[in-house]
Amino acid sequence: xxxxxxxxxxxxxxxxxxxxxxxxxxxxxxxxxxxxxxxxxxxxxxxxxxxxxxxxxxxxxxxxxxxxxxxxxxxxxxxxxxxxxxxxxxxxxxxxxxxxxxxxxxxxxxxxxxxxxxxxxxxxxxxxxxxxxxxxxxxxxxxxxxxxxxxxxxxxxxxxxxxxxxxxxxxxxxxxxxxxxxxxxxxxxxxxxxxxxxxxxxxxxxxxxxxxxxxxxxxxxxxxxxxxxxxxxxxxxxxxxxxxxxxxxxxxxxxxxxxxxxxxxxxxxxxxxxxxxxxxxxxxxxxxxxxxxxxxx
Numbered sequence: 001x002x003x004x005x006x007x008x009x010x011x012x013x014x015x016x017x018x019x020x021x022x023x024x025x026x027x028x029x030x031x032x033x034x035x036x037x038x039x040x041x042x043x044x045x046x047x048x049x050x051x052x053x054x055x056x057x058x059x060x061x062x063x064x065x066x067x068x069x070x071x072x073x074x075x076x077x078x079x080x081x082x083x084x085x086x087x088x089x090x091x092x093x094x095x096x097x098x099x100x101x102x103x104x105x106x107x108x109x110x111x112x113x114x115x116x117x118x119x120x121x122x123x124x125x126x127x128x129x130x131x132x133x134x135x136x137x138x139x140x141x142x143x144x145x146x147x148x149x150x151x152x153x154x155x156x157x158x159x160x161x162x163x164x165x166x167x168x169x170x171x172x173x174x175x176x177x178x179x180x181x182x183x184x185x186x187x188x189x190x191x192x193x194x195x196x197x198x199x200x201x202x203x204x205x206x207x208x209x210x211x212x213x214x215x216x217x218x219x220x221x222x223x224x225x226x227x228x229x230x231x232x233x234x235x236x237x238x239x240x241x242x243x244x245x246x247x248x249x250x251x252x253x254x255x256x257x258x259x260x261x262x263x264x265x266x267x268x269x270x271x272x273x274x275x276x277x278x279x280x281x282x283x284x285x286x287x288x289x290x291x292x293x294x295x296x297x
Contacts, residue, residue: 031279034272038265045261048254051104055251059191062244065158066188073199073237076230083210085202091179093123094148096171097139098185098238099132100155105250108186108194109134115196116184117142127178129171131155131239148174155243164236172228179203181231185238186245192252194245199238201231 087093097116099109113135120126120143128143130136130150139147151167171181180202187197204227207213218226 031272031275034268034275038268038272041261041264041268045258045265048257048261052251052254052258055247055254059244059247059251062158062240062247063188066240066244069159069237069240073233076233077199079216080202080207080210080230083207083213083216085206085210085213087180087200088203088206088209089179091203092176093126094129094171094174094176094178094181095119095126096129096181096183096235096238097131097135098155098183098235098242099130099135100242100246101133101152102156102246102250103134104253105246106253108246108249110138111194111196112184112186113138113142119182119184119198120146127174127176131167148176155239155246159236159239159243161232161236164239165232168228168232168235171231177203177205180206181234183234183238185242188241188245188248191248194249199234201227201234203227 095116097112099112103109109132116128116135116139120128124146126146127148128139128146130139130147131154133152136147136150149170151170154163154167180200182198182200184196184198186194188194204223207223207227
């Protein structure tokens with residue numbers, strides 16, 4: 001048995017050991033937290049890598065469809081360029097924003113919204129038709145009074161001419177007689193870049209008043225059909241090219257996200273190793289200290 005003089009020292013030593021334990025517990029809790037973050041970041045990296053691979057696979061098909069639609073659109077617009085067709089004055093303009101419903105593709109939708117807002121600032125009386133929920137959510141805050149129609153569930157897959165024709169039919173039913181319809185879309189430059197652009201579809205009156213339209217010998221009954229076909233053709237072109245830009249932007253965004261996740265994993269792995277080494281060193285110091293104290297007694 002210890003004497004009364006020794007007992008307080010023993011109790012003090014016991015309290016010192018009990019006070020040191022929470023520090024170790026906090027260190028191990030930090031290690032568990034870092035390990036949990038590492039696991040979550042690695043899971044995110046797997047998802048972004050998978051989305052990048054899927055986007056890369058879909059991009060080839062999207063570019064092929066874009067090239068085909070571009071050929072049809074440019075050929076159709078050559079007729080109006082050679083006929084010197086111009087919009088009718090003193091009539092409203094309709095802007096059609098070719099967006100989509102999907103995100104995770106960088107600033108492709110916000111770029112379209114900014115371009116539309118710039119055009120509306122120059123022509124505040126114009127109306128807007130929106131394809132896709134992404135641009136609608138942004139333009140509804142900036143210019144809700146200009147939106148006359150919107151479409152959802154568009155461009156989920158590669159657009160077809162039938163999709164463009166259905167949208168063109170709905171636009172043609174609008175009660176306002178527009179001077180021209182300007183379609184705002186993302187123009188594909190290369191796999192890394194794109195920019196907002198516009199393609200124009202003229203009204204039947206503007207086609208009739210073209211300077212050189214008589215060279216094509218078009219019947220008056222066919223002018224309405226030509227106008228609807230030109231609108232559907234330009235919509236098909238804009239939607240197909242915008243879809244290719246979206247897939248390319250999503251692939252680039254997922255590639256950047258995977259790269260950032262890899263950098264975060266390296267940083268957290270280094271932090272985890274340092275914390276673990278510090279915890280092991282602390283335990284070794286306590287063991288050596290305890291063994292030295294036992295040897296001195």
